[in-house]
Amino acid sequence: MTSFGIFRNIFYSDIPEVGASIIVVATDQASGDRAARALAEAFWQQRERFIVDLPGVIQGVSLALSLQEDKPVVLADISDNPLSGGSGDTTALLKELIDHSLTDALFGGLYDPESLSRCVEAGEGATVTLQLGGKCSPEFGKPIQAEATVVKLSDGRFTNKGPMNTGLLVDMKGAAHIRVGELDILLTGRALSANDPEMFRHIGIEPTAKRILGLKVKNHFRAAFDPLVSQIIYIDGPGVASNQLTSFSYTRIPRPIWPLDQIEAWDRQGGEREG
Numbered sequence: 665m666t667s668f669g670i671f672r673n674i675f676y677s678d679i680p681e682v683g684a685s686i687i688v689v690a691t692d693q694a695s696g697d698r699a700a701r702a703l704a705e706a707f708w709q710q711r712e713r714f715i716v717d718l719p720g721v722i723q724g725v726s727l728a729l730s731l732q733e734d735k736p737v738v739l740a741d742i743s744d745n746p747l748s749g750g751s752g753d754t755t756a757l758l759k760e761l762i763d764h765s766l767t768d769a770l771f772g773g774l775y776d777p778e779s780l781s782r783c784v785e786a787g788e789g790a791t792v793t794l795q796l797g798g799k800c801s802p803e804f805g806k807p808i809q810a811e812a813t814v815v816k817l818s819d820g821r822f823t824n825k826g827p828m829n830t831g832l833l834v835d836m837k838g839a840a841h842i843r844v845g846e847l848d849i850l851l852t853g854r855a856l857s858a859n860d861p862e863m864f865r866h867i868g869i870e871p872t873a874k875r876i877l878g879l880k881v882k883n884h885f886r887a888a889f890d891p892l893v894s895q896i897i898y899i900d901g902p903g904v905a906s907n908q909l910t911s912f913s914y915t916r917i918p919r920p921i922w923p924l925d926q927i928e929a930w931d932r933q934g935g936e937r938e939g
Contacts, residue, residue, distance in 0.1 A: 682917045721756045724899035733894035738877045743903030745882040751800035752855030756901040768875040772850030780851045783814045783840040804902035812842040822866035826888025859885045
């Protein structure tokens with residue numbers, strides 16, 4: 665048996681071996697080579713289908729505000745989804761929601777142990793000045809200074825009730841429901857994707873009562889949230905899981921490489937790119 669691979673590793677990696685992966689297991693090298701090159705050719709011909717162009721934060725919020733729906737509209741901040749490697753504390757979407765002075769919106773969860781600690785010290789009902797988010801990855805959005813009311817505190821523990829991981833005990837290492845203006849925000853002591861409504865309900869927030877939900881999620885949340893919402897708008901804001909590869913500073917990858925560079929063809933014999 666012999667194996668043949670011509671590309672390796674995922675596109676976020678800043679390493680010389682970056683690229684899509686194709687591995688063939690064959691009884692002899694020649695047939696393995698032929699199969700691998702055929703699959704690589706099919707992959708290359710379909711490459712445009714892997715490019716997903718999503719609206720940015722400003723466009724996404726504008727679109728959500730233009731909709732008149734009976735159920736909430738989700739703004740899915742996919743580039744900072746913790747299950748995709750996001751820090752859970754980028755601030756671009758949060759800033760946009762605050763700037764619009766929304767009265768019926770929810771944002772969460774925002775991973776911010778420092779702000780959570782200040783809320784716990786101040787207590788429920790207190791008004792505190794916070795530097796929200798932007799601590800793990802300030803290059804994707806600086807902290808937002810805001811006056812916030814501490815609505816409710818919890819230990820951050822809840823049990824999933826949705827169809828995904830039903831009955832799972834989740835520990836967010838503390839949580840705080842705060843309000844900036846009229847915007848409800850859930851602070852957490854652990855970076856978690858908002859995959860179950862109990863993440864909000866356990867502290868007294870009802871997501872279905874809101875017009876707009878700004879969630880740090882990508883796919884898993886849909887099992888529980890699809891029946892509760894009218895539309896999902898995927899947005900691509902700043903973050904480590906962004907679809908916009910040109911926003912990253914690669915220094916170790918081979919160049920030229922698609923889609924960062926315009927590649928018209930590739931060497932079908934050796935699998936190398938041609939500019």
